Amino acid sequence: MSLDYSLSHTACITIILLLFNLLRLIMNLDKHSRTIALQCPTCGGGSFQSETVEDTEVKCVQCGRVIERDDLLRENSENIQENLEEMKSDVEKDIARQMRKALQDAFKGNKNIKIK
Numbered sequence: 001m002s003l004d005y006s007l008s009h010t011a012c013i014t015i016i017l018l019l020f021n022l023l024r025l026i027m028n029l030d031k032h033s034r035t036i037a038l039q040c041p042t043c044g045g046g047s048f049q050s051e052t053v054e055d056t057e058v059k060c061v062q063c064g065r066v067i068e069r070d071d072l073l074r075e076n077s078e079n080i081q082e083n084l085e086e087m088k089s090d091v092e093k094d095i096a097r098q099m100r101k102a103l104q105d106a107f108k109g110n111k112n113i114k115i116k
């Protein structure tokens with residue numbers, strides 16, 4: 001009876017530790033956010049201005065081309081896609097690495113479970 005108690009107690013702490021580490025991991029994903037620089041399809045300039053925030057058109061500061069925001073995004077979709085793929089792979093690698101570490105930490109000192 002007392003053995004059962006101590007086993008489940010240990011398992012409980014292990015799981016809490018693991019959950020805590022996973023939570024910390026999820027909160028850390030913010031660091032992967034990045035700003036994707038949009039480029040003017042005409043001159044490749046990266047600065048745009050618009051009259052108002054709600055304005056659907058922006059103007060390239062460099063060449064003066066006026067373009068719809070939607071069009072600008074469409075023209076940059078390849079670039080955006082590339083950035084998203086990179087970000088995804090960064091996050092995946094980071095999660096894999098931190099998951100392993102969280103598991104290692106959680107089961108540290110447990111002779112029956114070894115994580116490599």
Ligand SMILES: [Zn+2]
Pocket residue numbers: 040041042043044045060061062063064065
């Ligand atoms: Zn331009």
